[in-house]
Amino acid sequence: MRSRDALLATVLILGAAACVTQTSSSRPPERPTVGFGHPISEADVAPWNIDIRTTDGRGLPSGRGSVAQGKVVYEAKCIACHGPEAKGGAMYGTMVGGIGSFKTNSRVVTPGSMYPYAPILFDYVRRSMPMDRPLSMTADEVYAVSAYILHLNGLVPADAVLDQATLPKVQMPNRDGFMLDDRPDTRAVRCMRGCK
Amino acid sequence: MPDTRRNFLRRSALIAGTALAGAGLARSTSAAPLEVPPTAQQPGRPIPPASYGMPSKFESQVVRRRTDVFVNRQNWSDWSMTPLQHQHGIVTPNGLIFERHHAGIPDIDPATHRLVIHGMVKQPLVFSMDNLLRYPSVSKFHFMECSGNTLTDWTKVASTTVQQTHGLLSCAQWTGVPVSWLLDEAGVAPAARWVLFEGADGSNHTRSIPLDKVMDDVLLVYAQNGEMLRPEQGYPLRAFIPGWEGNVSVKWLRRIKVADQPWHFRSETARYTDPMPDGKWRQFSFVMECKSVITRPSGGMKLDRPGFHEIQGFAWSGRGRVSAVDLSVDGGKNWQTSTLEEPVIDKCLTRFRYRWNWDGRPAVIASRAVDSTGYVQPTVQDIMKARAIAGFVQHHNGVFPWSVSASGEVRNAIA
Structure with a gap:
């Protein structure tokens, strides 16, 4: 029994090795024994450490913003490209609606219809928006504009105030809308004569 | 006027190129007597004291182009495509490698650029470009393809040329340092499973990448086809993830963070996911299939x-x-x-x-x-x-x- 397990393990290891050889000849050589990185503390990385783990909001900063404040921020910093009430503007299409459209042939992808987790909005707006001055908005402004866009999508009430505790709790309709990559998903055969 | 002339030359070259051998008709037609070309009767341009060589002026039609299927109303989050119909051999010249940027092309001084590795590591580390260039280097030929290549032409004809249908595809020899070396140096925690790459561009573009792939064959690249990266290809430093969709090979790379789970950013939920028949979306579909x-x-x-x-x-x-x-x-x-x-x-x-x-x-x-x-x-x-x-x-x-x-x-x- 034990030797059969050992044999099986050997077969599995060989199988895995063969697989790696076949698909990963891009693998690099051994690491040299030297290293040239300089130690740095997490505290000193903090100004760059802006990512949000969007599933639970880990990394969200302190601060807060309301839907009403968000409307003011939006109309100052976003409306030129995204249009009134985020319905589409000079540069981009709508950021509102599309919920329920994914089983049709005209899927409408918006933060409301698509994002599985509400903190994605905070992470993206902070790191990339507004396009002419990314990383310029305060945490309060980002919470506020996130609240406004979520409200326009019918996902928070008009009096909502969002912060690091409440934003991750907003239920997004596409929460369970994703599946992991399961390709290859085609089984084409190599027909050579009289095909189709 | 010069354009017309160029087009004429291009057409003549194409006809000449496609009709060379095999056609008996061509062989039986007598060619005109040869004239000595004027270039053989005078000196050419002198060698300048210093220069970066450029293609012949007669090749000016060989350029990257944006899609001709629709017009983006801004050109910062946009793309340009490789003229594959003009590519001879497998290597794409550096000036023709396709572009996809989310907030334009930054000009980064390598003297001030820093890469930091932190998160679930024993010792967070920071690297200057000088530090990175001290490691032994690795050079690999690989293609790079945007996940969106060919997306305008699924069920109806939209694009005209192969540049427009398939030009979000290029191939180069990429030179740099395996990311695994630097992660080993920082000491990855046993529970770590995912890595974040983040750029220093105006989109601060970021993706979650499985640690297994990063440790397998991912490179930190600073050079392509024998010279330092072009600004539009991530100068002075980018990730390069062999065989995977282009946008995970984050350009202008400034941060690598190690964690136990993915971040589910916008760039991996609302974008770069694939619609499925039941209303679901396929996520983390990294591999570019054959x-x-x-x-x-x-x-x-x-x-x-x-x-x-x-x-x-x-x-x-x-x-x-x-x-x-x-x-x-x-x-x-x-x-x-x-x-x-x-x-x-x-x-x-x-x-x-x-x-x-x-x-x-x-x-x-x-x-x-x-x-x-x-x-x-x-x-x-x-x-x-x-x-x-x-x-x-x-x-x-x-x-x-x-x-x-x-x-x-x-x-x-x-x-």
Whole structure:
């Protein structure tokens, strides 16, 4: 029994090795024994450490913003490209609606219809928006504009105030809308004569 | 006026190139007497004291172009495409490598650029470019393809040329340092499973990447085709993830963070995901599957006469090597194997060639690649059985036909 397990393990290891050889000849050589990185503390990385783990909001900063404040921020910093009430503007299409459209042939992808987790909005707006001055908005402004866009999508009430505790709790309709990559998903055969 | 002249020259060159041998008619026609060219009767331009060489002025039509299917209203989050119909051999010249940026092209001083590695590591580390250039370097030939390549042409004809249908594809020799070396130096925690790459551009573009892949073959790249990266390719430092969709190879790389789970950023939920028939979205679909396309003759070209024509194209696979490319000249009813040109490299463009004697009747030509895992390039119809092709759909690796009319016009025949 034990030797059969050992044999099986050997077969599995060989199988895995063969697989790696076949698909990963891009693998690099051994690491040299030297290293040239300089130690740095997490505290000193903090100004760059802006990512949000969007599933639970880990990394969200302190601060807060309301839907009403968000409307003011939006109309100052976003409306030129995204249009009134985020319905589409000079540069981009709508950021509102599309919920329920994914089983049709005209899927409408918006933060409301698509994002599985509400903190994605905070992470993206902070790191990339507004396009002419990314990383310029305060945490309060980002919470506020996130609240406004979520409200326009019918996902928070008009009096909502969002912060690091409440934003991750907003239920997004596409929460369970994703599946992991399961390709290859085609089984084409190599027909050579009289095909189709 | 110069444009007209260039176009005329280009057309003449194409006709001359496609009609060289094989046609008995060409051979029996007597050529005009040769004249000594003026360039042979005078000195050329002197060698300047210092210069960066540029292509001949007669090649000015060989440039990257934005899509001709629609017009983006801004050009910061936009893309430009490689003129594959003009690419000879497997390497894309640096000035022609396709672009996809989310907030334009930053100009970063390498003296001030820093890369930090932190998160679930024993010791967070920061590197200057000088630090990174001290490591032994690794150089690898690999293709890079945008997940959106060919997305305008699934079920209806939209694009004209192969530059427009397949030009979000390039190939280069990439030089840099394995990320695994630097992660080992920082000491990755046993529970770590994912890594974040983040750029120093105005989008602060970021993606979550499985640690297994990063430790396997991912490079921190600072050079391409023998020179430092071009600004639009991430100067001075980018990630390069062999075989995977281009946008995970984060450019202008400034931060690597190690964690136990993915972040689910916008760039991996609302973007770069694939619609499925039941209303779901396929996520983390990183691998660019085996694909091929004929680049010559291709859309917008004209065969001037029947007879000998060499069909040329590219094949590639994000899962390994190209093992065969089949060629059909009758719309997919019958297939023959083409010749693969060495070198055939893992996760790299591979050149195929097929000698075709065109009988002058309308034809539909197409290529079909097979990779080292045995995967056969599917048709769009095969893909549609598994996925929902509705809207802005990525990961199109379908067989791509071109039609040749009786007068030799070559056109997109995807539908």
